[in-house]
Amino acid sequence: MAQNINTKSIDEITEALRSLQSGLSDFEAVSNMRLADIADRNLDLENMLLFVQQALIVRIFGQAMRQGDSGRAVNCISFFTVWFQDSGCFNYASETLRLLVCLRRLWSEDLRRYWMETCLVTTSGKENSFVALDEFNEYIVREVKEMIANNVTPATDSHLRNTLSLLITLMWDARRKVADETDANIFDFHSSKVDSWRDIQLIADNILQSGILPGITQDTMEGETQSPAPDLLMKGMAKLAAIGPLDKLKDGWYDEEDDADEGTDSDSQDMDREVYDPEAWGDVIDDEG
Secondary structure, three states, X not given: OOOOHHHOOHHHHHHHHHHHHHHHOOOOHHHHHOOOOHXXXXXXXXXXXXXXXXXXXHHHHHHHHHHOOHHHHHHHHHHHHHHHHOOOOHHHHHHHHHHHHHHHHHOOHHHHHHHHHHOEXXXXXXXXXXXXXXXXXHHHHHHHHHOOOXXXXXXXXXXXHHOHHHHHHHHHHHHXXXXXXXXXXXXXXXXXXXXXXXXXXXXXXXXXXXXXXXOOOHHXXXXXXXXXXXXXXXXXXXXXXXXXXXXXXXXXXXXXXXXXXXXXXXXXXXXXXXXXXXXXXXXXXXXXX
16 A cells, blocks of 8 residues: 555654664665575665665765865765775776875875865855865866957966956955945845755655565566666775775875986885885775774
């Protein structure tokens, strides 16, 4: 019989939320569920749990960015680092691992604090107005490019680069101030908070009516071909446990050092390298104590 969330009591909803919180915080749950025989597994439930777990991490990351909480953002990056390791996204895998190793092991406390305090910026000081520094830089570059004249001369180019580009944020504030003073409607700054309850109710009703949560098996899927979604966290942890990504990262750093020293020290290619210590590097993805 079809169910509706409005038919549930407060106690039932509260208990369901507590159970959901407990289940979603267990990142080994799906891995343990997949130990069972395929006929006894609920692939819909497995895939849904993985999707919700990953979506929550992404949502927390977005909230941390907007709120200027760099510490919470770095904790989310720890998950992203593991996810990317066996995803085929090689550039993201190497760069997130490099960043995390620098933050957790290599950088000095002063450098780490500097990065944490400057990776998110706000130009207005308003609540939830923080953006990533790279995103802000892209905005500056876009604004500067729009001011490049068709007939560029050395003088106009120098004025653009050394004068106008330094005033981008001031110009933005000036435009808004002039618009306010002249009652010019250049942007629509008025907005109202969206009530998400209707969307939540629709999704919850669909889940209840589909019968996913009570538990269905492969035999009740009406012949549909289901495939298990990849468990990026467990696959990434297995990849990191093989030491390969860390060794590749260290080799890359050694190559960079050798390239920098080439021509200045003829013996730099033969320099002794520090022996890999798994105890010093192996827990870079762990939360800070």
